[in-house]
Amino acid sequence: MSAETASEPKKSDKKASTKTSKFATEPGAQADSDSGLRTLIKLASHRDRIMLPVWIYALLATVGGTAYSLKKLYPAQSDRDKLGASIGTNPSLRALYGPLYDTHSLGALTAWRTLGFGGLLIGIMVVLLITRHTRAEEESGRLELLGSGAVGRNAPLSAALSIAVGVCFGIGLLTAVVMVALGQGAGGALAFGACLFAVGVAFAGTQAVAVQLTETGRAANGIGALVLGVAYLLRTVGDAAGNSGGAGWVAWLSPFGWIERVHPWAGNRWWVLGVTLAAGVVAAAVGYRVQNARDLGSGLLPQRPGPASAGPGLRGVFGLGRCLQQPTLLGWMAGIFVFGIVMGSIAKGIDQLLNDNQQVEKIIGRYGGVQGLTDSYLATAVSFLGMAAAFYAVQAVLRLRGEETSGRAEPVLSGSAGRLAWAGSHLVFPAVGSALVMAAGGLGVGVGAGAVLGDFWGWVGRMVRAGLITTPALWIIAAVAVALFGLMPKWTAGAYGVFGVLVFIAYLGPLVNAGQWFLDLTPFTHIPKVPGGVFHWTPLVWMTAVAAVLSAVGLVGFRRRDVSSA
Template sequence: MTTLTAGLSPLLRLALRRDRIMLPVWLYALIATVAGTAFSIRKLYPDQASRDRLAASINGNPSLRALYGPLYDTHSLGAVVAWRALPYGGLMIGLLCLLLVTRHTRAEEEAGRLELLGAGAVGRGTALSAALTTAAVSCATVGAVATVVLLTLGEAASGSLALGLAYAATGLLFAGVAALAAQVARTGRAANGLGGALLGLAFLLRTVGDAAGPHGAGHWLVWLSPIGWAEQVQPFAADRWWVLLLQLVVAAAEMTGAYALLLRRDHGAGLLPDRPGPADAPSSLRGAAGLAWRLQRAGLWGWTAALLVSGLVLGAITDGVRQLVDDSAQVAQMMERMGGTTGVVDSYLSTCMTFLAMASAAYAVQSTLRLRGEETGGRAEPLLAGAVGRLSWAAGLLAYPLAGSAALLLAGGLGAGLGTGAVLGDAGTWTGRLLGAALVQVPAVWLFAGFGTALFGLLPRWTTAAWGVLGVALLIAYLGPVVDAGQWLLDLTPFTHVPRLPGGELRTAPLVWLVLLSAALLGAGLAGLRRRDVG
């Protein structure tokens, strides 16, 4: 036990200090999503009749069940909030715990800092204990505040507690997944990739199982998904506490297995064998651009595939969403406000383009912050000490948040066009329209890459604050229209200023201003990089 906890207190304080910017933003976004969902549900479905119509639309439509899951009960607003919040809330808290645990375990080990700590009074498993404790505190915070929010709105105590615990248990389960991935993979990127793949698989299994329906042949797939388990708790409907116990038992087994593997493997090694590299480096690695491609290609292909599939799914449920909107004038008004177009289908699809742009912005921030990761990891200085200039090195890596994010949006637009065409017909026309609708989102995405670059060049220690800026922008764009926020607040996010296509008017002036502002931020960041010390 000493090996697992020696020096835990200072290491835990260090982890919380390192996450003092990222963690509050994530927690605020998760909690605000629950509160905003509760507010919007109360506004959109104020009476029993409207909730019954919603349940009939959702439960009778396989595409909508795949997107949101089945609605188990309509006798309380809490049941509708749980239906709307748990699938995507479980996905987000799972992602948070994956990133937290990997950051404080495998990434620290890869950088060599854990070896220095381990040479002192810190036990071999203390870093993992600190990471899991940080994740547990985060999960408990989200679960507790979500419970209090629902109690404040007058919902039943048992259902409110069940929903809060479902959030917390899902996060803990994926913290265990990340702990195992950190033992299997040799690098932080590989551990994040492995954990992210399992998270995506869990969401896919939940989607397929829910689409099959409660009596369908494939409904059993829900029980293979931790996100599906959170849904099966059924807060405010059945309050199935035994499902929560199942989640906690699996999470405990994962964490126990992670400790066992950690104590048996060599420091710095992973369970996956290393592949021997070629004797000679390829000619593509002779320049900064080739190195950047080698570093960024795996992430780019993964994100591109994810947005292509997301676009296909969003496009394929277009007809089902049209039926849902036809049943509720309030939903139609909200969709109109989010999409800004007059036709129901166009309004929905323009909203989908905004969601794809949000995902692309996350990729842009992640790939921009690779600059800081290469610098703090000590890999940039040897390159810059030779014939590689600072600007050429930075330009090679910045090509991916700029050109790569545009490629991601094209993939999402292509998928949405093919999916929409499959259910509405005329795939060629829809594909062309949605490719254009996706491309107009590019300047808004570039703004986040520019902001991250400016922080990297001018205030390198605050580079990770780019995640906070993105989080606030996403929160405003996602919840602002739902809670009827003022236009001044909606104008704070760049997603508000791009033309709402398809169906809206193509205005070039906002796009030009966004491009100019992005260029100014990029220029400021690169100028700062030329003048400051590296490292």
């Protein structure tokens, strides 16, 4: 074979080369942008095979448990009419629960009580889901590895949205089935389920934009939480103002306000659902557009370069831990403080909500003790804030595992920093930070209660004390996360499941009149019910000791295992 012949490419090789070149030069073509979508959906579903059933079960149990409790609390139409009158004349109650549009059906009462809280839970779920499968994967470098193969640019975002929207659809459908099984009208049940589905779609769309703005998953989750908080605040302000003019229109700026105005079992205004779904679709389209216009690994918001040399506060492993954990702590303190003010400001109207209903008084007593009605309600408010703040405690612990799996822990540990010092630099935040979050929550409740009840500084002092007393319950849940991190690192995320189960027992147990042995499974049951109740040190000491032992076991396990182990 001559050199000339050897240098000439074969026709088949030339044809293959032409095809490959065409594929490479048209990466933005629609046919290729979602390549590998089905495989990514399967992968994401496998990763979330434990977390998603827990979310679905928690939401369904919340709806079913609330419907069951409302049926027992307000069995007669006269009781429901009194409740409706109380809601209509009390702005604080409307701010907390939303407006009640109809009192003639159990379904309408259930929608009033659960749409706001259930919609918020679904919003949190989709924010975490979409960040987990997009920006977090991009930050870790795994998305770049996948993109080097036969995976289109839009496939990861499409997979995340498919999972989130599919789960929201399943929750909406199963919720409708539950309400029909409880004897409620099918039309209202479908509208109710569609509300939960639509609000999930709306926040999935906004999170598709949020993950394009920053370079880290933590910041993307922060933006998503900010969007949820602003939306909930707009709903609160609008509902408190009511429909008699003023700022009532503000609720129409929030997806939470939209789904309330669908009026399930009280008109079923389907067109409002169309607005909610359209907002989610438009936001998702913006997310796709921004994603295709930016570089992989970058965000639209510019990253501020750090100083050339570390200041005194950043030197050492504890300075690094503070830098990583402090923004989250401050955000939680601010959020819990604001919600504490809202809950405390309702104290003066709590007697209107009850309307001499002995069943409601009994349930509040199970939450907050057997003392006076106002004291019992305020103790219940602090307990609810503690249940929410327990999520922060778990989140702060799991930052350890995030640093480990991302590879950032190994360079730190390869220097002079010891394992216990590095772990302690993070664990000081679920320990001390939990107390600060609960102090902020108690302060908020005290400010709200003092503003409407008088004796401002007295209520502030009592409620801050109540918040701090709740802290050992958070330490127990955080200590479980530490133990999992040290002994079974692969299952560290299971701490969220433990958190969900314990909060589920504490929240729904009193509503469904569960047995005391069942309520005793959660640490929140053992917290002294203050203000007004009898204070005992014994349960606090025992809970603190148990949390210390679990944490010590986890740290010993971490010292003995390999770093970044599966």
